[in-house]
Amino acid sequence: MKGYRVLDIDNVARIGLMFIDGDKLEEVLLDKLSTDYDDINYHHEYFMELKTTLMKIEKINPDLSLFAILWQLRPDNDNLSVPVIAGGSLPVERWFVTPVNEEMRKVFRTGKPAVFHRSGDASSYYYPVRNSAAEIVGVLELLDKQGIRCDI
Amino acid sequence: MxxxxxxxxxxxxxxxxxxxxxxxxxxxxxxxxxxxxxxxxxxxxxxxxxxxxxxxxxxxxxxxxxxxxxxxxxxxxxxxxxxxxxxxxxxxxxxxxxxxxxxxxxxxxxxxxxxxxxxxxxxxxxxxxxxxxxxxxxxxxxxxxxxxxxxxxxxxxxxxxxxxxxxLEPRSRICADLNSYADSVSCAFPSLRANRDRYVDGSYFEVEKEFYRLAYDHRCTWHHLPYTHSGTIPQSFAPEVEGEGKNIRVKSWELFDRHYSGYYDGSAFKGSKWGGHPVLYSYLPFNITWPASYEKWGKKGYAIEFRRILREFTRHFEEMGWKETYFELFFNHKKIYRFFPYDGDETRFLDDSEFMDIFGALSKEAFEDTDVKFIFRTDSSWSYGHHYDSKYSDMVKMWVVNKCIFSWFPESVPVMKKKGNILFYYTGLDRLDANLMSLVSKPLECIMMGTDGFTLWNVQGFGEDYLATPLDNGRQAIWYPGHEFGYDKPIPSIRLKVLRNCMQLVDMIKAVEATPLMRKAKDIINRNYGYDDTSWWKEKPEFINDPPHTWTNAKLSDANPSINHVGSSLSPVVLDKIRSEILDVLSVEGF
The missing domain is CATH 2.60.40.10 (Immunoglobulins)
Known part of the structure; x- marks a missing residue:
């Protein structure tokens, strides 16, 4: 059992992705076109399942101190990304709808993982989340070496 | 010169x-x-x-x-x-x-x-x-x-x-609630910010106590929410717990007690002109993911962990004799911050009201089984019209209501009072240069609208250089960090002093609530404002019967543009007139 702690970030993601239900991620945000600050609404059950999965992913290798976040693209503008569910920390981009960075765009387009090295030691590891039809419906971010939890 | x-x-x-x-x-x-x-x-x-x-x-x-x-x-x-x-x-x-x-x-x-x-x-x-x-x-x-x-x-x-x-009685009867979010103290004081041991070595407590005291000395209550939107709690703002499920327990109360006991037994306020009384209200650290982890949401382990630690709180608070403060179970989480699926604060979508059912059920037994004043609180806006006369106002006993929306529902006040609920409205501070009558109107509105208090939603937003211009032109600060002048304490403001002076007046008015003098005091206020009793309330907007989630912030702003600035068109001398006339009335009657 001691060996479980040596899993690297890719292996943490590999295990985590097995438990993230892409169909539920597709449906968790009930109004994907909302723009009003107070207009956001979730499918409670799907959110709970996805969020608790993120919390477990963060604990697969406690030594890594990863934070897990799920992202989607805005259906009306695929240049914009939405941090749909945060695990223990917000992403560096906080809670805002934000322009898609190149690395995340690459994941949505190619289905291959990518890494965004941020200033300092922090890096965002991006992995595609697929639904049961094998479509990419979101991105799992594992935020590494963020240090301080991004919170509000 | x-x-x-x-x-x-x-x-x-x-x-x-x-x-x-x-x-x-x-x-x-x-x-x-x-x-x-x-x-x-x-x-x-x-x-x-x-x-x-x-x-x-x-x-x-x-x-x-x-x-x-x-x-x-x-x-x-x-x-x-x-x-x-x-x-x-x-x-x-x-x-x-x-x-x-x-x-x-x-x-x-x-x-x-x-x-x-x-x-x-x-x-x-x-x-x-x-x-x-x-x-x-x-x-x-x-x-x-x-x-x-x-x-x-x-x-x-x-x-x-x-x-x-x-x-004037030592204790306030109206609560002027100065709200803030932990830890908004350390970030304002470089010496604390640089000290990793601040929550255990006593340095944080010393500075924080000065905020509580400054509020107390100005007849206000400082609220410092002890968790973030993720549910994270700074060290000492909750007791350390150990174990999980049936084995969860408070490991030690020592640090929590060192942090809070002075506020809850009143010893932190000794030396004040108004004696050492316990703080009127205080947030509890309970939230969606503490003490029960959200990982267990919906499972029996969640309920067990929540109830067990809540029971430990009621027992400990009974043993400590902390029976004068209202301890609030409050869920500040908002969906926009992506951590949880409910708007515990300002519930807009009616199906989010489910969180009140859940936590009402989890807390009911423990709350009913103690004489410590634990209370389920919600801050309400969009859904207030749906909630004030529903099962939710039976289980949630403290309502802090958006001023604009509250002003549409005068009929809610007797309903809430009949249910024995505590009722505040919430609003914000004005710009620094706003007429001070807008500020002093806030406690007066409690008298005229029948609330037990009012909340200023944030008083700890100082900005990068408040000596030049405070954040948001002063809309988020009612006091300031004193370290610029060599002391690790907050310093007061003119607005805090003026608010105190008006709080003194409304506390004296509130003391005669059950007598005909209350009517006389209200008549004086109305006359000086050019109002009658109905003027404090606003017409319901056309969209009132639409589901709250279809309203927009723009619609709300349009509905009552001036409701947060009542009194701003009045000359400041009106304060003197009101005070003089009311003191005349009260002193004749010998209160």
Whole structure:
């Protein structure tokens, strides 16, 4: 059992992705076109399942101190990304709808993982989340070496 | 050079000497010989001393008070306290707000007060508080104020105080709730920010206590939410727990007790003019993911963990005898911050109300089984019209309601009262340069609208350089960090002082709530505002019957554009008139 702690970030993601239900991620945000600050609404059950999965992913290798976040693209503008569910920390981009960075765009387009090295030691590891039809419906971010939890 | 006195409610632009409340300049008076004040007993009264240097530098000023002599009693000169007014730049004007306690001796009064921030300052102002002891017999008190500065000969002013035969009770009956979010203290004080051990070595507690005390000394209650939107709790804001499921327990209360016991037993407030009473209200650290982890949401383990630790809280608080404070179970989480799927705060989508069912059920038994005042609180806006007369107002016993939306529902007040619920409205501070009548209207509105208090949603937003201009033009700060002046304490503001002075009045009014005097007091307020009882409320908008999630913030803003600025069109002298008339009424009746 001691060996479980040596899993690297890719292996943490590999295990985590097995438990993230892409169909539920597709449906968790009930109004994907909302723009009003107070207009956001979730499918409670799907959110709970996805969020608790993120919390477990963060604990697969406690030594890594990863934070897990799920992202989607805005259906009306695929240049914009939405941090749909945060695990223990917000992403560096906080809670805002934000322009898609190149690395995340690459994941949505190619289905291959990518890494965004941020200033300092922090890096965002991006992995595609697929639904049961094998479509990419979101991105799992594992935020590494963020240090301080991004919170509000 | 000129030296003159000012009432508490007119402020001076330090560069021009003009009143900040320009639109009421007809009522602006420079008192050049004497100052007349009115108040009850066991309370403060305030005025200001202005030094117009007319371009001459002032490097030193002397202010000397005499005792105030009455027929058979003297109010000691030691009851005076003085503060230097600091001026903040706003839209080309310099507005005073931060008050530097002069007894600190770290900032000497001078004009200009500061070469960097206040170059070209022409007028320097001192704020004066005078406390009237509770045993001072009613009557006229007279004393002298001698002032000198620069080359000017000593000026002597007469100070006359009419003390009415009405005594302010030590504890507030209306809650002026100053809200903030932990840890908003450490980030404002570099010495704390740099100290990783601040939550255990006592340094944080020392500074935090000064915030609680400053609020208490100004008849306010400081609320400091002990968790973030992710549910993270800073060390010492909750007891450390260990184990999980059936084995979860509080590992130690030691640090939590060291942090909070002074507030809950009142010892932190000893030495205050109003004695050492426990804080009126306080948030609990319970949230969606503490003590039960959200990982267990919906499972029996979640309920077990939540209930077990809540039981430990009720038992511990009983043992500690903390029975005067309302301890609030409150869920501040908002969906927009992506951590949880409910808007616990300002529930908009009606299906989110489910969180109240869940936590109402989890807390009911423990709350009913103790004489400690645990209470389920919600902050309500969009859904208030749906909730105030529903099962939710039976399980949630404290409602802090958006002022705009609350103003559409006067009929909700008797319903809430009948259910025994505590009712606040919430609003925000105005810009620094706003007419102070808008601020003093907030406690008066509690009297006129029947609430138990009001919440200023954030009072700890200072910004990068508050000495220049506070964050959001002062809409988020009612006091300031004192470290700029060499002390790890907060310093008060003019707005806090003016709010206190009005709180003293409304607390005296509230004390006669069950008597015909309440009606008389309301009539005085109405007459001075040009209102009747209905004017405090607003017409329901056309969209009121649409589901709240279809409303927009723009619609709400359009519906009641001025509701958060009641009183702003009134001359500040109205405060004096209301106070004088109400003190007359109350003192005749001998309260």
């Amino acid at each position: 000129q030296i003159y006195l000012l009432k508490e409610y007119f402020r001076i632009d330090c560069m021009t000497g003009n009143p900040i409340e320009q639109e009421f300049s007809d009522d602006f008076i420079k008192y050049e010989n004497s100052m007349e004040l009115e108040c009850g007993r066991n309370q403060y009264v305030s005025f200001q001393i202005a030094f117009d240097s007319e371009g001459e530098e002032i490097t030193k000023a002397d202010v000397e008070f005499s005792d105030l002599k009455g027929e058979n009693y003297s109010i000691c000169k030691e009851e005076y306290s003085i503060y230097i007014e600091w001026f903040h730049k706003m839209d080309g004007r310099y507005v005073p707000d931060a008050l530097i306690p002069i007894e600190w001796n770290t900032a000497k009064f001078r004009v200009p007060q500061d070469e960097k921030y206040l170059k070209g300052q022409r007028v320097g102002v001192l704020w004066v508080d005078l406390f009237i002891p509770g045993d001072a017999p009613p009557g006229e008190y007279c004393g002298k104020l001698a002032v000198s500065a620069g080359a000017l000969d000593k000026r002597v002013f007469d100070i006359r105080v009419k003390v009415h035969g009405v005594t």
